[in-house]
Amino acid sequence: MSDIDGLVIREAVPGDLEALIAIFATDDLGGHGDTTDPEAYGDYRAAFNAIAASASDTLYVAELDGTVVGTFQTSYTRTLTGRGGATLTVEAVQTHPDWRGRGIGAKMINAAIEEARVEDCRLVQLMSNRSRTDAHRFYERLGFTPSHLGFKMKLKGS
Structure with missing residues (x-):
């Protein structure tokens, strides 16, 4: 028996906010x-x-x-590309240090992939900070392939 057998992945509620902030x-x-x-x-x-108000976004907790x-x-x-197919983007993946x-990250990503399948998405994608080499190996083990070069332009903050 694993120490995460009782792990539940559910939609976040306002009472989770303090714990989420602490993780980030x-x-x-x-x-x-x-x-x-x-x-x-x-x-x-x-x-x-x-x-929470968005029809396109969902925040989850493990x-x-x-x-x-x-x-x-x-x-x-x-988008119109891909013959109008839907894409599920996974963002802000974090496990408490x-x-x-222990496999929590894999269970979270697999839950996102299953959500994409249920919604008939053509693609699941995510971005990862270039410095997160451990995360890159993790995502590749789960079947993701590095395929694009991303660009950002900060408009606020440091």
């Missing part, structure tokens, strides 16, 4: 500037509410014995 704040590689500073809570609350141990977000996009290496 532990991320030193992402460079997103996440923080547990109470002054930033309003920004997180507004983002949570916008995601919960074990009442503790949030991971999270990810999915977003649907439909104390729980990494």
Whole structure:
């Protein structure tokens, strides 16, 4: 029996917000500037509410014995390319540092892939920070192939 046999992946609720912020704040590689500073809570609350209100986005948590141990977000996009097929993008995949290496990330990604299958998506995609070489190996083990070069332009923040 694995120590994550009771893992539940479910849609996030407002009561999860504090745990999610804490997980994101532990991320030193992402460079997103996440923080547990109470002054930033309003920004997180507004983002949570916008995601919850979106028909195309869903925020999930991985919960074990009442503790949030991971999270990810999915977003649907439909384009004319690919004969109008839908794409599921997986974003913000994070496992709490104390729980990494136990298969939680794989269960979260597999849940996203299953969601894409149910919704008849033609593609599941994700991006990963160039510095996350361990994550790249993880995604490749799950069947993802590095295929594109991404570009970003920061408009706000450092």
